[in-house]
């Protein structure tokens with residue numbers, strides 16, 4: 143899960159973090175070692191039927207970084223087969239957003255629609271082979287005939303049409319002779335397969351709708367299950383990664399590859415989806431928010447679209463750091479929203495100079511100050527200066543200067559504004575700010591004492607009179623302020639999470655429970671009504687508008703400067719609505735996670751849904767209210783060594799709790815608890831895990847002792863869960879712990895470099911992209927046993943020296 147910097151540069155010129163070892167990289171390393179493919183090719187295939195969103199980050203970076211890591215190619219593919227939904231506007235925005243995030247597909251932007259002609263040829267080939275037929279029953283009839291999990295399907299009366307008749311009908315479908323729905327082309331596979339997807343899936347439909355790239359050239363359109371595998375094969379994709387809901391579609395994929403004889407052929411691998419707490423990503427649900435005016439548009443900064451996050455002020459670096467912290471696994475998981483928010487904060491901490499702004503002002507007159515003073519105040523706090531890699535810090539324009547030059551002029555005048563919250567006539571205990579007769583330090587300006595104040599009829603403070611004291615005065619707190627005469631009047635927009643519960647869509651989101659029904663993918667494409675339950679979890683007042691003042695130093699700064707307004711959060715000018723004469727500053731994020739505390743207090747508002755086996759597991763994140771018994775359980779589990787988040791998940795789930803009840807209570811317990819939550823939860827809930835918790839202790843010990851890598855451990859775990867064998871026995875039986883010694887690795891690196899002296903020279907001359915080539919060669923030479931991190935390091939050393 144950690145972000146391991148590798149020397150392989152990515153599109154942004156910075157080092158691309160390695161993809162942490164996972165079950166897919168393991169397959170890739172084996173394939174490279176076996177020489178199965180000349181190079182790795184991956185693709186990211188969004189539908190251009192909406193905007194890129196936070197949910198796309200994980201999959202797109204997985205595809206991209208995996209290719210970069212193994213020196214292969216990454217393609218961007220517009221999966222634009224549904225003419226009714228896809229649009230140029232969406233292509234353009236996706237391309238723009240994905241590029242902005244730092245993905246690089248070079249010149250390989252492909253469109254599914256560019257291959258319509260070739261798909262069609264393959265369709266005719268299947269018909270000629272007797273592998274596909276034209277069916278002419280209605281959609282309802284087709285679904286009835288397909289049967290269900292307990293009943294095998296019944297052949298349609300058209301299933302045995304002759305090849306000639308099928309070809310004739312298919313050609314006439316293509317020629318536009320029939321109305322939509324009159325016929326479909328289906329693969330002839332297996333009507334009694336327990337995998338419903340194999341019960342003669344539809345390959346082509348009649349859709350009389352122009353396509354934004356193909357115009358009226360077509361009136362039949364290929365189904366996802368047909369075009370996707372074909373395009374992978376045609377483009378030489380090697381490892382086609384997709385999320386878990388496509389697991390049953392893999393059988394169609396393999397069937398097509400086999401029937402059409404592609405060699406070498408791509409393979410599909412499914413990873414667990416990564417939902418994000420407090421967020422929805424269904425296009426239809428987001429559209430409804432826009433249509434009903436709950437947000438101002440697709441780029442409303444509260445929306446989870448990349449457009450909106452860009453407008454909000456999030457940087458691509460923050461997105462990339464977030465992406466590298468999400469682990470890959472075989473199970474669906476919800477990512478704690480704080481992972482995203484902290485990535486945004488961490489990035490801004492070193493990027494955003496500190497200035498002062500008063501959001502909700504109350505005027506203070508400094509009665510003993512005449513005229514104006516100009517203070518020179520530093521942009522950066524000491525810790526940022528201390529942590530600066532080059533000892534320098536940035537000015538708002540980005541220029542890096544010595545810390546003592548990173549200062550701005552701040553006017554101090556007789557009239558200033560302070561935050562309404564920072565003066566309290568009836569202070570609660572422990573209040574460290576200004577009170578009548580009390581003192582406080584004004585950041586950078588000295589200590590003041592409040593002598594008097596006025597209120598309006600409602601008791602609201604309207605004005606404070608104060609005295610500026612000498613340096614020998616004492617004060618308990620520090621507050622920020624802005625000159626009243628010289629501060630710039632601005633509008634502030636404070637955004638809150640759009641939804642107030644972690645799972646606004648309930649438990650069903652990624653759950654494709656009934657494989658006979660339409661997949662999530664299809665559902666996204668139908669006119670079926672949206673379950674509007676999520677609407678009631680909208681946060682009331684998630685946009686707050688305030689009018690206040692910013693210090694005048696910001697006037698000359700580049701418009702895209704991100705600031706930390708001291709004590710208030712990170713802000714920048716709203717790129718859409720801010721005007722020179724009417725600036726609007728939006729809050730990118732608060733300084734701390736203000737929700738962490740509130741979540742503890744909050745009611746349990748988790749939407750109810752009947753739990754199903756295989757449903758999306760609980761968030762691995764923040765506290766949700768537990769019963770006192772569950773809290774006691776959490777205390778017991780953390781006492782045994784479980785991480786707090788794991789303990790919370792366990793305490794809520796009897797199946798998991800029963801399992802860890804059998805775990806050995808020693809130093810391995812925390813690791814076993816983590817595997818239970820992260821790797822075994824879905825299987826345990828479905829009653830499918832065969833291994834005993836007690837058998838995991840030796841595995842955890844082996845891992846902790848460095849005898850195996852995390853990847854080997856998790857793989858052994860998955861296999862043990864399925865077979866019931868002790869994981870360590872699996873490892874020993876197959877010699878998986880016989881890793882590569884660092885001497886062996888170094889020798890392999892030397893051999894590869896010696897055999898490719900010309901390339902080494904080219905690399906040292908600046909062709910750093912060759913690192914991927916070297917990586918692949920060493921992987922091959924070592925039979926895939928090299929640990930990618932160690933390999934990257936060994937290569938870096940050998941090439942650098």
Ligand SMILES: NC(=O)CC[C@H](N)C(=O)O
Pocket residue numbers: 187188189221370383384385388663
């Ligand atoms: N295979 C996949 O990754 C699915 C791609 C499909 N275009 C989607 O966005 O859902």
